[in-house]
Amino acid sequence: AEEFDQFEDISDTLLLHCAKFLKSVLKTQDQFVKYAAKHVNTEMTQTAFSLISKFPKISPAEDKCGTCQCGKDCRRGKFVLGTVQIVVGDRVLINDQGKWQDALKRTCRRGLVTGKTNDKNVIIVQFDDGSRAGCYVVHLEVPVFLYDSC
Numbered sequence: 001a002e003e004f005d006q007f008e009d010i011s012d013t014l015l016l017h018c019a020k021f022l023k024s025v026l027k028t029q030d031q032f033v034k035y036a037a038k039h040v041n042t043e044m045t046q047t048a049f050s051l052i053s054k055f056p057k058i059s060p061a062e063d064k065c066g067t068c069q070c071g072k073d074c075r076r077g078k079f080v081l082g083t084v085q086i087v088v089g090d091r092v093l094i095n096d097q098g099k100w101q102d103a104l105k106r107t108c109r110r111g112l113v114t115g116k117t118n119d120k121n122v123i124i125v126q127f128d129d130g131s132r133a134g135c136y137v138v139h140l141e142v143p144v145f146l147y148d149s150c
Contacts, residue, residue: 019054026052027077027146030096079143083120086137088113091148092125100139106131110148 026032039048079095080086090113094103108129115124117134126132136144 015051016054016057019051020058022051023055023058024074024076028096075147076149078147080137080145080147081143083116083123083137086113086116086123088115092145093148095143095146097142098139098144099142100136100144102133103135103139103144 022035026035035048039045042048080090080092086092092111092113094106094109106127108127108131111125111127113123114126114132116122117124121137122134123137124132125135138144
């Protein structure tokens with residue numbers, strides 16, 4: 001879009017849509033670092049960082065999940081802070097900044113909440129690799145999971 005500056009309005013609109021999507025995906029510090037490392041000193045450097053520079057221009061009303069159009073504030077990328085708000089069927093992603101070593105050792109990072117336990121801090125997760133485990137929601141005061149869907 002940046003190469004076609006003769007179509008400035010269309011180019012700006014396309015870049016803003018790309019920035020909205022990118023903002024919905026980059027939720028953690030680790031995700032930002034990986035994004036930056038991937039694009040620094042490449043032919044895409046200017047575009048990659050130009051998209052991030054557009055984040056402040058995205059209004060809160062537009063800051064929705066571009067995937068589901070759920071019409072509410074998207075939970076994707078936000079911390080799971082307890083079992084009260086999480087429901088069976090929610091998709092979760094392991095928080096790379098978490099402190100629960102059992103979760104950090106997993107090679108499969110995503111899963112589906114399939115149940116809750118009597119312990120108010122434990123959920124049952126069916127990971128995408130087929131494994132299933134009882135997992136802490138918060139460990140040492142740090143969230144173990146992020147929402148991976150609205």
